[in-house]
Amino acid sequence: MFIPPKDIGWVEVICGPMFSGKTEELIRRIRRASFAKQRVQVFKPKIDDRYDANAIVSHNQERVEGIPVSDLKEMRQKLDPHVEVVGIDEIQFFDQGVVDFCDELANKGCRVIVAGLDLDYLGEPFGPLPRLICQAEYVSKLLAICVRCGNPAHHSYRLSTDPQQVLVGSTDQYEAICRRCFKVGQD
Ligand SMILES: Nc1ncnc2c1ncn2[C@@H]1O[C@H](COP(=O)(O)OP(=O)(O)OP(=O)(O)O)[C@@H](O)[C@H]1O
Ligand SMILES: Cc1cn([C@H]2C[C@H](O)[C@@H](CO)O2)c(=O)[nH]c1=O
Numbered sequence: 001m002f003i004p005p006k007d008i009g010w011v012e013v014i015c016g017p018m019f020s021g022k023t024e025e026l027i028r029r030i031r032r033a034s035f036a037k038q039r040v041q042v043f044k045p046k047i048d049d050r051y052d053a054n055a056i057v058s059h060n061q062e063r064v065e066g067i068p069v070s071d072l073k074e075m076r077q078k079l080d081p082h083v084e085v086v087g088i089d090e091i092q093f094f095d096q097g098v099v100d101f102c103d104e105l106a107n108k109g110c111r112v113i114v115a116g117l118d119l120d121y122l123g124e125p126f127g128p129l130p131r132l133i134c135q136a137e138y139v140s141k142l143l144a145i146c147v148r149c150g151n152p153a154h155h156s157y158r159l160s161t162d163p164q165q166v167l168v169g170s171t172d173q174y175e176a177i178c179r180r181c182f183k184v185g186q187d
């Protein structure tokens, strides 16, 4: 059972492949904090404009307001000094500095909830996620459903041959697939 500590901040990480429900889960937690009348702010990287520039939106169209920022510097500038709960979606797109940023916020007493891909399309750790996972008090690793065989999916398979790590997209570019189907693709 999750018993929130009192008068102290902490970091929660929600990770997993694409389509695993990370944004949905972030939205659920943010809505509950809003119901509790806590002062909430949600950020997202500006490059992720898949569904809406000023909201975080899940693949099944749940949404909450989200402030688009180009980088960590802009997030710091736009941070409400009285904020109690900070949500950050698609955190894999921020640089390593975001790990210390989350730590600072938690040390000041904020609840920090971040969501992002732990692995890129090659199955390699993505940006700041490994360090965030180590530093966080609470880590939820979600799985999607493999579109090829129906097993739990822990990989995001890229449909194109584009070799860049960062390539924004949805079902046009990616599929959730399981460990076995991912391996078959590599053989
Ligand atoms: N292969 C799949 N497995 C599970 N859910 C899927 C799949 N394809 C589409 N969905 C839908 O996606 C929803 C989850 O969307 P959500 O935006 O929360 O995922 P996400 O992990 O944040 O993805 P992304 O990393 O692409 O932002 C599910 O509730 C379901 O409706
Ligand atoms: C798997 C993967 C996803 N992405 C993008 C696609 C989506 O816009 C976002 C995941 O929600 O990350 C990458 O940029 N690189 C990757 O390797």
Ligand SMILES: [Zn+2]
Binding pocket: 146, 147, 148, 149, 150, 151, 177, 178, 179, 180, 181, 182
């Ligand atoms: Zn599979």
